[in-house]
Amino acid sequence: MPERVVTEKVPGGKLLRIKVDYSGTINxxxxxxxxxxxPEEAINDIEKSLVGAKADDVLGIVTRVVQEKGIELIGVTPDSIASVIRSAMQ
Known part of the structure; x- marks a missing residue:
């Protein structure tokens, strides 16, 4: 599957843009x-942890990384990130 970009306004009014290359799992x-x-660079930890993931695993992975790394999200939640990623994977 070619790269796909999805932009959505999530609850709370923030814009979330996901660019994903997906073929069964996230490339x-x-x-x-x-x-x-x-910390700002923690987005890289979330992105790297998702490589190889299937759609059903995205929420658990994002939630785990946020908790393990002590990441503070402002304007988005693990649920909203996972939801937009899954939309991009369809």
């Missing part, structure tokens, strides 16, 4: 938007 994913997270 690559880029998460951007007008939300904040701390």
């Amino acid at each position: 690559s994913v880029k998460i951007t938007g007008d939300f904040f997270l701390h």
